[in-house]
Amino acid sequence: MSIATPKSRAPGWWRGRTAVIGIPYLWLLAFFLAPFLIVLKYSVSRMGDVTVQDISAVTDGALTVVLKYANFIFILTDGLYFTAYMSSLKYAAVTTLCCLLIGYPFAYFMARAKASLQPTLLMLVMLPFWTSFLLRVYAWKGLLDEGGWVANLLTWLHVDQALLAMNVIEAQGKYMHTSFSLIVGMTYTYLPFMILPLYSNLSKLDLRLLEAAADLGATPWKAFWLITVPLSKAGIIAGSMLVFIPCVGEYVTPELLGGPQTLMIGRVIWDEFFSNNDPPMASAVAVILVLLIVVPLALFNKYQAEAQEARK
Amino acid sequence: MTPPADNAKFLQIKDIVKDFGGYKAVNNVNLDIAKGEIFALLGSSGCGKTTLLRMLAGFETPTSGRIILNGQDLAGLPPYERPLNMMFQSYALFPHLTVWDNIAFGLKRDGLPAAQIGERVEAVLKLVQLGKFAKRKPHQLSGGQQQRVALARSLAKQPQLLLLDEPLGALDKKLREETQIELVNIIEQVGVTCVMVTHDQEEAMTMASRIAVMSEGRFLQVGSPGEIYETPATRFVADFIGNVNLMDGTVEVDEADHVIIGCQDCKHYVGHGITGTLGMPVSVALRPEKIALQREKPDSDFNAVVGTVQELSYFGSYTVYRLKLASGKQLSVSQANITRQRADQFTWGDQVWATWQPNSHVVLTQ
Numbered sequence: 001m002s003i004a005t006p007k008s009r010a011p012g013w014w015r016g017r018t019a020v021i022g023i024p025y026l027w028l029l030a031f032f033l034a035p036f037l038i039v040l041k042y043s044v045s046r047m048g049d050v051t052v053q054d055i056s057a058v059t060d061g062a063l064t065v066v067l068k069y070a071n072f073i074f075i076l077t078d079g080l081y082f083t084a085y086m087s088s089l090k091y092a093a094v095t096t097l098c099c100l101l102i103g104y105p106f107a108y109f110m111a112r113a114k115a116s117l118q119p120t121l122l123m124l125v126m127l128p129f130w131t132s133f134l135l136r137v138y139a140w141k142g143l144l145d146e147g148g149w150v151a152n153l154l155t156w157l158h159v160d161q162a163l164l165a166m167n168v169i170e171a172q173g174k175y176m177h178t179s180f181s182l183i184v185g186m187t188y189t190y191l192p193f194m195i196l197p198l199y200s201n202l203s204k205l206d207l208r209l210l211e212a213a214a215d216l217g218a219t220p221w222k223a224f225w226l227i228t229v230p231l232s233k234a235g236i237i238a239g240s241m242l243v244f245i246p247c248v249g250e251y252v253t254p255e256l257l258g259g260p261q262t263l264m265i266g267r268v269i270w271d272e273f274f275s276n277n278d279p280p281m282a283s284a285v286a287v288i289l290v291l292l293i294v295v296p297l298a299l300f301n302k303y304q305a306e307a308q309e310a311r312k
Numbered sequence: 313m314t315p316p317a318d319n320a321k322f323l324q325i326k327d328i329v330k331d332f333g334g335y336k337a338v339n340n341v342n343l344d345i346a347k348g349e350i351f352a353l354l355g356s357s358g359c360g361k362t363t364l365l366r367m368l369a370g371f372e373t374p375t376s377g378r379i380i381l382n383g384q385d386l387a388g389l390p391p392y393e394r395p396l397n398m399m400f401q402s403y404a405l406f407p408h409l410t411v412w413d414n415i416a417f418g419l420k421r422d423g424l425p426a427a428q429i430g431e432r433v434e435a436v437l438k439l440v441q442l443g444k445f446a447k448r449k450p451h452q453l454s455g456g457q458q459q460r461v462a463l464a465r466s467l468a469k470q471p472q473l474l475l476l477d478e479p480l481g482a483l484d485k486k487l488r489e490e491t492q493i494e495l496v497n498i499i500e501q502v503g504v505t506c507v508m509v510t511h512d513q514e515e516a517m518t519m520a521s522r523i524a525v526m527s528e529g530r531f532l533q534v535g536s537p538g539e540i541y542e543t544p545a546t547r548f549v550a551d552f553i554g555n556v557n558l559m560d561g562t563v564e565v566d567e568a569d570h571v572i573i574g575c576q577d578c579k580h581y582v583g584h585g586i587t588g589t590l591g592m593p594v595s596v597a598l599r600p601e602k603i604a605l606q607r608e609k610p611d612s613d614f615n616a617v618v619g620t621v622q623e624l625s626y627f628g629s630y631t632v633y634r635l636k637l638a639s640g641k642q643l644s645v646s647q648a649n650i651t652r653q654r655a656d657q658f659t660w661g662d663q664v665w666a667t668w669q670p671n672s673h674v675v676l677t678q
Binding site: 209217230 | 369370371390391392393394397398400402404405406407408417418421422465466469
């Protein structure tokens with residue numbers, strides 16, 4: 001008589017769950033980590049006459065590895081790069097703030113709208129994605145250029161005076177190729193990325209908490225500041241990251257809507273690559289950009305995780 | 313100046329109607345509540361009790377009628393200006409604030425000086441015995457502790473009126489029983505007038521000094537727990553509060569000092585007159601604990617019925633027998649187990665006589 005053995009379970013690393021998580025990780029490994037390592041390698045390579053030289057060579061049975069760090073030194077000492085990094089961070093920050101100021105009330109009222117209306121509102125937020133991003137940015141060119149109706153409207157409302165005072169445009173009635181047009185374009189492009197996480201967060205808010213706040217004497221405005229905003233912190237953070245991170249490295253919008261004033265790091269990388277034909281330098285600029293974003297992000301995540309842990 | 317308040321009419325609910333697009337959730341309700349009273353609105357879900365409570369809190373506006381608290385008409389006052397506080401069914405504690413900040417929330421809105429806020433928070437924390445949990449967040453507390461924080465928060469502002477929405481609904485049975493008494497003690501210690509909403513009759517009976525039984529937006533009966541239990545006004549109330557045997561019959565003898573009601577299985581001798589006429593159909597309500605069981609046929613033909621024990625549920629302190637009567641109907645009888653189990657205890661299939669006293673029943677005409 002044979003003893004029935006229990007069905008052997010697949011080893012731990014090959015269960016359905018692992019596969020589901022593993023496939024996207026493989027994707028990221030192949031198309032994010034690997035390219036980044038290549039860029040990292042480029043950034044410490046030397047430039048030959050036409051092509052990039054390999055960092056290692058085997059001659060006479062000896063392996064020599066040559067890592068050129070001069071590009072990094074140059075980036076750190078030349079003010080141009082510093083200015084470009086700073087202006088990238090600045091424009092990304094301003095864009096994030098604009099998206100938050102426009103997106104928060106939008107998401108708030110969307111979450112409070114009648115349940116039957118919400119899918120429609122949600123679809124309207126995503127509708128712009130049906131048209132190519134490039135076309136939509138181009139459209140802003142027409143709207144903001146002299147004679148464009150948005151430009152006319154702004155002038156008619158005397159908004160240009162205020163913009164001039166804020167130093168985001170250079171001359172009355174001229175909106176294109178300024179900090180203003182750049183921020184308008186980026187805010188427009190990234191707004192949905194702010195709205196969607198905020199909406200998903202705000203729609204989960206327990207409205208009884210607002211009733212409790214009112215019962216305890218908080219006016220609706222106070223209840224909003226003391227209850228709704230703190231409880232939507234996670235949504236604000238998620239939305240801000242989704243906007244801020246791609247904005248820092250943004251290339252297309254500054255190229256189309258920005259001007260000579262609005263030098264951003266994406267432009268610098270492009271120039272190093274295609275105008276100066278210096279891939280190692282372009283790679284070094286890109287590596288520093290990644291470090292600039294990833295390091296604070298990682299620190300922030302660590303802090304969040306610790307805060308979460310402390311709560312348990 | 314507000315007129316001097318009448319303590320017996322501390323809270324007046326006058327002709328209140330709440331119409332939700334043609335559906336009257338609360339239908340012309342009148343009620344006076346005295347100062348210091350604990351009043352319960354009791355009813356099953358959808359009876360309008362919560363809507364009435366929410367109108368008191370200001371979350372719903374009455375379609376018509378007035379609510380007057382301590383001489384002040386509450387109409388037009390938003391929730392945040394009403395001198396009352398509510399303890400929510402789900403507690404609605406602010407998850408991002410500590411226990412201390414939750415309790416201080418209302419006091420800060422009143423703009424009290426920090427020192428005074430501190431004193432009051434400490435005082436209510438002591439009242440609910442949560443002093444050492446002040447720094448915790450709500451999710452770090454057990455259900456019972458959260459309930460006490462919610463109570464402390466609603467008492468911190470020393471409201472004129474305390475509203476409790478299913479105050480113990482989220483607790484398990486054992487904890488609920490302990491908390492009922494504790495909650496009443498705290499409320500009485502503070503001396504606040506209290507209106508609570510509950511669907512749990514036991515909770516209403518133990519906690520409240522008066523109860524209003526609600527159904528379909530109306531009050532069916534308002535009275536002390538004893539009145540509601542012993543002299544229910546309608547079939548619905550008799551059936552809703554506790555267990556009851558309801559028997560339909562007609563008035564056969566109608567005298568000033570007694571009536572006789574004939575039912576399918578037995579004849580009832582009721583030791584008092586009723587407002588009814590001969591031949592009128594009535595219901596007789598008989599509580600299971602007011603019935604005695606015996607093996608021998610009793611002498612009287614009235615207030616007795618024979619049946620076989622069909623079901624038997626032993627609850628420790630008492631046993632519930634379900635007798636099957638000749639008509640096929642069931643009669644519940646509960647017997648206190650005042651002695652330990654004996655060999656001659658009734659058991660399944662036994663034929664037994666159930667008897668009761670002339671003053672045990674309630675004759676219901678509606």
